[in-house]
Amino acid sequence: MMEKRCAILSMDSLEDFHAYDHLIEPYLAELGWQTETISWRAQNVNWSDFDAVIIRTPWDYQDDAAAFIQVLEQIEASSAHLENAIEIVRWNIDKIYLQQLEQQGVSVVPTRWFDKLDDKLLTAEQLDIMFEQLNRDQIVLKPRISANSDNTFWLHRSTAAQKLAVLNSAFAQRHFMAQPFMDSVIAEGEFSLFYFNGEYSHAILKTPKKQDFRVQEEHGGQLQSIEPEAELVKQANWCIEQIASIHTMPLYARVDFVRYQESFALMEAELIEPSLYFNMDEQSPKRFAQALVAKMKQLTL
Structure with a gap:
């Protein structure tokens, strides 16, 4: 052959x-x-x-x-x-896809969406409105098209205005989004579940290093293999089903969740170039x- x-x-x-x-x-x-x-x-x-x-x-x-x-x-x-x-x-390349998943019943981290600034400038008053809308003293701003936490900003209400210059530079030509800072990322971590042809393969928990919120290995994040609890698997399975209802079933998918309220909320569905962490599950490369x-x-x- x-x-x-x-x-x-x-x-x-x-x-x-x-x-x-x-x-x-x-x-x-x-x-x-x-x-x-x-x-x-x-x-x-x-x-x-x-x-x-x-x-x-x-x-x-x-x-x-x-x-x-x-x-x-x-x-x-x-x-x-x-x-x-x-x-x-x-x-999937523009994170505004989260809107469609949310409309189809996937629990998603609360998000506000913004167009690129062009010649406009963010003001301290506009930042304060973001904090109010998301009901948090800490929020995260990031581009709608991004990877590796590039141009991602963890803002505290008391000091956010000090970063206006860098924010205006980062988002002058980038559509962006604002989300509440999820305390559970620090307290517990971010869960990643992996699917091949729609079938569950394995799961890991990613935790950031101290004084950081980024969970990627490149930023010092720590990884551990886990057996996900039933509610998390239920939420992840539902997310994969909704993705397949919008498109054909992808060969691979990584769905990232955080604990939120009484259940879990989707941070991102990674369908383009996610690390599949084959090193964390011995049988996953074979699968x-x-x-x-x-x-x-x-x-x-």
């Missing part, structure tokens, strides 16, 4: 990041798939040389989202199958490889 070829879409350098996609390679090889990691910025790639292109670690795409989408369009126009699908990427091959077989029926 002729070996299949799979491109793992990445970036020019992962030197400053923790990536674990190499763990899926032996399992894909056992199933007859050869892998090659390619930067999304690479030139003159013939994507038709591959049977599949899997978006995995292009963790600088937010620096030029339009160019990134153009590359995905080139892949889509080739004979290669792209996962996750480009329509999912277009939907991912099997999910990919199963999906490709379905497409060729």
Whole structure:
């Protein structure tokens, strides 16, 4: 049987990041798939040389989202199958997708949405209104298109006005959003549940280092494998079902929740380039490889 070829879409350098996609390679090889990691910025790639292109670690795409989408369009126009699908990427790339999930009954962290500032400037009075609307003395402002906590600001009511200059610079040309600072992120952490072809795979708890709120490893966050409680699984399953009702079921999904009120609330549904933390569950790379091959077989029926 002729070996299949799979491109793992990445970036020019992962030197400053923790990536674990190499763990899926032996399992894909056992199933007859050869892998090659390619930067999304690479030139003159013939994507038709591959049977599949899997978006995995292009963790600088937010620096030029339009160019990134153009590359995905080139892949889509080739004979290669792209996962996750480009329509999912277009939907998920702007965090305003959370509005649609909330409308479909997913519990979402309360959010206020703002257009880019252009020539306007945020004022201390406008910041104070955000604190009032979200009913918190601490809030978080971040771009609607972002990754790795870039341009994410943890603001305290008493000192927020001191950051007006940097906020106005950050959001001059970026649509942005405001959310309450979730105390549970500090007290307990953020839960990530992983799904392959809609099937639950594994879960982890991410906790920030002291005096920080960012849970990514690159920012000093700590990870631990967990068995999620039933209510969390229920909320995550419902979220995945709603995503699939809007689009086709993605090959992979990571849904991030925090404890909120009497249950859990969605922080983000990561469908473009989430770390899948294959290092945290020994069988997860195998499950991912099997999910990919199963999906490709379905497409060729």
